[in-house]
Amino acid sequence: MSDATRHSAPRTSLYTLSPLTKRRNATERRFKAYGLIAISIGVLALLVLLTSIFNNGRGAFMQTYVTLDVLLPAEKLDKNGNRDIEEMKAVSTFGYAPLITNALISRLDEIGFATDLKKKEIGAIVSKEAAAQLRNFVLANPDSLDTTVMFEFLAGGRIDGYMKGRVDHESAALDNKVSPEQLDIVDALVAAGSLEKRFNWAFLTAPDASGQRPEAAGLGVAFLGSLYMMIVVLFLALPIGVAASIYLEEFSKQSRLTDIIEVNISNLAAVPSIVFGILGLAIFINFAGLPQSAPIVGGLVLTLMTLPTIIISTRASLKSVPPSIRDAALGVGASKMQTVFHHVLPLAAPGILTGTIIGLAQALGETAPLLLIGMVAFVREYPAGPPEGFFDPASALPVQVYNWTQRADPAFVERASGAIIVLLIFLILMNAVAVMLRRRFERRW
Amino acid sequence: MLIRLADLMPLIWILTLILALAAVGYFAGKARALASSGGKIRDLHSLPSYYGTNVALSSLVPSLAVLAVWVLVQPILLESQVVKLIPDSAIAEGSTRDLVMSDVRRVADGLDMAVSNSLLSLEESEEMRAESTDVRKQLGDLGVALGAKVSPEVLAAAQEYRIMRKTGSLWMMMIVLALALVGAFYSYSRTHKDFRARNVVERVILALLIGAASIAILTTLGIVFSMLFETRNFFSQFPAADFFFGTVWSPDFRGDSELGLLPLLWGTLFISMVALLVAVPIGLFAAIYLSEYAGPKMRAVAKPMIEILAGIPTIVYGLFALITVGPMLRDHFAQPLGLGESGSSVMTAGLVMGVMLIPFVSSLSDDIINAVPQAMRDGSLGLGATHSETIRQVVVPAALPGIVGAILLAASRAIGETMIVVLGAGAAAAQMHSGLGALVNPFEAMTTITVKIVSQLTGDTDFAAPETLVAFALGLTLFCITLGLNIIALVIVRKYREQYE
8 A cells, every 4th residue: 555655646736737637627618518509509599580580570560551531422333323232232343443543642632742653553552452441331331422531541562561661662663563653652641641550450350362462461260260270179189188098097907908099199199290181181071071171170180189298298197196185085985986087187187277278289380281171272251150160161370371471472471470470479378378377276295 | 072061950959959858867867866765865876966967878878879970871871872873874974973973962962052041942942853944054043053064864863862861861860869868768767776876877987988098099090091091092093113112203183193202202301311410419418418517597497498499380480491591591501602592492491390309309318318317427426537428428328229219209200390391391302313412412402201292182182193192102101101210219218218217
């Protein structure tokens, strides 16, 4: 031992590190830095993703409106003069469009703005949707003929883009859908207070619009479609999922059947979502003959997709109820079934609810299977109220986003991002409720 | 269309009736049980509510089961009956029995609609003859468009179809209601204070629970059979060897398509590989840092942040790829380097998909690293190894099988991912014959199996054409690949867990 003591006499001071230690410490620091970098990349990706979507979609919540006083001449809109709605319907939107153009021109005269643009080009400042709006108003209020009524019309898509900074005079010069002169008119109208940006409720309530009218496109039908599907999912997936988990967790004995069911559930959780779409198309539409694009089919497909999620979380919360509760109930003479339904299930309810909400949130954002069951179709009609509404064609929020990305007009990118913001808000709300439920009711045994 | 809206209202009526009957049965059964014991609950075998539930269940369960089966089977049986009514002479040249049958269905539906809108009386609709009235015009006025003039045979078949459908529904209603009544009366008559109501009720409930659990099996069977069936149809029209080993993908609905799997498979694997190259290092390092270095505060902030990435719907990632990542990669990398002109590329989809997979890899690896026993770390640290040496030489090797399992699960996710590739990767299949350079260029647009499933099955589809049916073969291929990966991964993870338990 004395040898060892002599040999290990410190060659260097304790205060200076040997090169080997230095290298090892440097490696340690590097390794730690890699970890930090990895986490920062993850967080950064999340932030970039959210900012990009937010910046692109913010504009969709504002819309440019033109306020105009429109004279409704009876001799043009009701040629026979008897205010018969059926006869007035003969005048199409083409009959109404010039009225708006005239109103716009007279407004320009009022504010003393001279332009040598053609009538048609001036009229193009207002959305094509405006004529339909005017016609609906006149058909609903035939008494308003021969009076001047104040209207708020949507501005055209490019004009809206100008107000939001997407279009400027330079790009307008290259664009065949808008000209710099039109933008000058817009500036004059803004100065006169006839044209302004306002919060866009129609984005949340209006149905989809054609590819030429991005300014009128809204999420109304998609909202209803998603809502209907979530109702179907909730009413099917929750009872079935809870029943299945109760069986697997509380009653099943180790058997062939139980094994097969367990393997199936874990596999279904990992099957690509598009495969569920194929299942929906082949079974629900082609075999059972349910209508295409209907929320009921979407709901059924999403139910099958959500079931594994709900079953897994329900089983976890059933498992977390301590056995002493069961023993106590059995001890005072309750049957196995009574124990489960009267004691275990109520105690597990908050966890089950949390899992269900998270499953619903997943289903709400699912797109791929819905594409296959025809929900991409262009739907302008609101589905009817339940129960018939479940069979009417509808869209869904994420599918509407996909639809808008497939259109040529760049204004639809803004709409798609705006729709994503709406979708994300719903997801955040649902997850917040789930977290709140967990905090409020979770029991530690 | 086999289940129609018009069938829905009678269904709702039947359901309401049965439910009402069950409710009445519940109270009647309860009352009878109490009466049999002279009002003394103590003398009953079970609680009174079980006697009531027994009556309600025995009226509900058999009748609802029969109702469900009837609704599914009746249309199929009827169709096969009606198809026989169409004589061969009524099938025009170039037409098929199926097409004529769909005409029959539409005429029948049109007549139903006319009757329900009281535009035709019931007798008129049944006595209408193609010789005397122009059915097509009359139905056209009601908004039911028919392709050709309605031949007398088709009209006759449609009339017959309507009559059979009506009698079928009538029988269904009567049999289902009778079943509900018989069930209710039978169990009502058995209700007595010594009857073991609770045992019976609990057995029925257990059967229902087992039924619910079996839906998972039914779903899997549904997936497999629906795809197998259509895939068989596809292979009867298109040689299997050409599908599995074909190197060109160019579907053409006019016929003469080349539907080779290999270009799609290559695109899928290439994009998944890029995604894994992004997700695995980042996810793994993040997991190691979070489980080995991070303090509780850092963990409480960073872990949920990364897990939010997993909760974001894939359509959001797709849009992100389309409007932000794609143009950025094109303007700053692909065009300056002369590698491509397209915003949608393997790189775009791969990068974004990689971000999506980070939380997947990190939370699975996190669990697995945490499962490595602390004693192993302590041993290594006690021997003087630094923290990082411990991780690299002890923890990671010990957790390796589990990590491999996690990566395989992530790979199966990547292969089955749809929306990101639909929006980010483009629609052009890889050109297997244009040289290796184009094939491995990550800035080239490339398409995947999932994209082609979507594009072949959306829009107007003709389920007799191989160009549509190929989607089912693609789906089956995808299902098999992901299933294989999942099973291997699960086996590895399970083995690994047992090692330390």
